Amino acid sequence: MFSTRPLRMQASRPFAFPTTKEGHRAHTISQRLRTLKRIPPELIPLGIVLSVAVGAAIYSSTRKLMTDKTLRLYRNRPEDREH
Numbered sequence: 516m517f518s519t520r521p522l523r524m525q526a527s528r529p530f531a532f533p534t535t536k537e538g539h540r541a542h543t544i545s546q547r548l549r550t551l552k553r554i555p556p557e558l559i560p561l562g563i564v565l566s567v568a569v570g571a572a573i574y575s576s577t578r579k580l581m582t583d584k585t586l587r588l589y590r591n592r593p594e595d596r597e598h
Contacts, residue, residue, distance in 0.1 A: 580586070
């Protein structure tokens with residue numbers, strides 16, 4: 516039906532490895548920090564809340580794995596099973 520569509524496809528190689536000088540330019544820490552200014556101020560509280568939530572999840576999961584004595588770490592051996 517659309518026989519010319521494959522002929523219009525372009526190679527994606529130039530997009531992956533640009534030949535312009537911008538693609539080869541190194542970024543310093545100060546340049547990366549300047550990009551933080553482009554973040555809208557409305558998203559900063561969301562980032563803080565998400566960071567606290569992820570931190571709390573990691574803390575509670577780690578604490579559960581370290582302190583729970585009823586947690587099974589190994590499979591039961593067949594001779595220990597009751598039928």
